[in-house]
Amino acid sequence: MKKKDKIKVGISVGDLNGIGIEIILKSFEDSRMLDFCTPVIFASSKVVSFHKKALELNTGIHGIDHIDKMVPQKLNLLNVWKDMVDVELGKPTKNSGKYALLSLENATEALKKGDVDVLVTAPIDKNNIQSDTFSFKGHTEFLESKLEGEALMILCSGDLRVGLITGHIPISKVAEEISAELIRKKVNIMYKSLEEDFNIAKPKIAVLGLNPHCGDHGVIGTEDDEIVRPTLLDIQKDGKIVYGPYPADSFFGNESYKGFDGILAMYHDQGLTAFKTLAFGNGVNFTAGLQKIRTSPDHGTAYEIAGKGKAEFSSFMEAIFMAIKLFRHREEYYDLMENKLEIQKEKKKQYSK
Structure with missing residues (x-):
């Protein structure tokens, strides 16, 4: 197995009215984060720009219209909807759940196809995300239904x-x-x-x-x-x-x-x-047992502080680092197993002579 140079990290934004986009933007405010991975947010540049302005953040965003156009050393943003969305910070709404699901679905599909290597999810509201296509109790159950494994x-x-x-x-x-x-x-x-x-x-x-x-x-x-x-x-x-x-x-x-x-x-x-x-x-929430790696922070949407610039982003950063680390560990494990298999094959050849 050839080791990847830089891990592609897919990011779903979670509930638009919670702290998800804030912790994402804050995590990549320091451009040195881009030395560790090539990230891509699945959302809308209009919504992310709204949050940037409301929070007075200067995080650089590189908008793309196709996943193949991801650029290293940039915080990429793939526009997965063009609708005008009313963001009501701190308030759970049907709309904020609808677009949280759209972000999650697109990010999961990219993970499934191998367009991204790992997935890091911002918090969703388990109530307002429910729909005809999402009848799960959380991320874990949804991802289990989409990816191989238990x-x-x-x-x-x-x-x-x-x-x-x-x-x-x-x-x-x-x-x-x-x-x-x-x-x-x-x-x-x-x-x-x-x-x-x-x-x-x-x-x-x-x-x-x-x-x-x-x-x-x-x-x-x-x-x-x-x-x-x-x-x-x-x-x-x-x-x-x-x-x-x-x-x-x-x-x-x-x-x-x-x-x-x-x-x-x-x-x-x-x-x-x-x-x-x-x-x-x-802490980091890791969904083990699936053929793809997904992590998330250990907290929820925190509506009560959304838009106030108070959200602590250390858990989200840890989720990014852990996703990369787990991916590398899994690479190393599979390489080791492949090497062991090759050694066993060679031994069998020698004994059969």
Whole structure:
């Protein structure tokens, strides 16, 4: 596999009335960012210009009318709509959701075709983006429907990586979703991602329990004893280093997480409350398990500060850097596997003589 010189980063703008475009523009205000990648925003030059003026930003934009016209050392902007759009900063509207989806759809299609190497998404509003063509609970589910593979949401910051066994579902549905099959699937996705995307040999994974104190031997629920623990013991027979279930209330507070390469939480807030307490503002949401790489910042649309110039962009910058890093790691892994295969073929030839 030939290593790419500069990664092409596709960027969807998220909700037009949120902080998405602001954090994108701020991330590339320093032109040195263009030394690391060739970015392209999927949006409208008119909308982006509106945000630039409202925020008094001077980030340079290079408008293009076709993806093939991307220019290195420029922040490219591919115009994917020509409509006049009313931007109402700080207000979720049907229109802001409509064009967030248009940006996302075009960026995802470019990713799928290989016109861009990775995708970084700005925050959407999960309510106003719903339409006849988008009936998903978030980016993760949408991308899983468009790309090959099975998705796993992993929140990352440094060596802290927290994945979710169940995603965007109501708390009342969590227990009935937990099964040996689901746990095994999510462990396998995380294990594979830690090897391929993070270049970790023999990764060590912790799985949190579903119930308080892992059920206290059935006093506060039986799922941990009847489903989780036997499944993890069975997975260990495959040679994977996976332990648990661990009581979730103390796992992060006593710093047990530092002994693992990845942690799987049973449900959204069990994992993400701890993660955002430890790493909010520097965390990255990575959609593992798909054949293409997508990252995003660890926050939402933040309507309350949209247009006020207060949005912190460090998480979005981290999402860009992580997408590039993951792409490189995956390249290295595949190269290593190809080399191993070639060596094995050569050995077979020698033995057959």
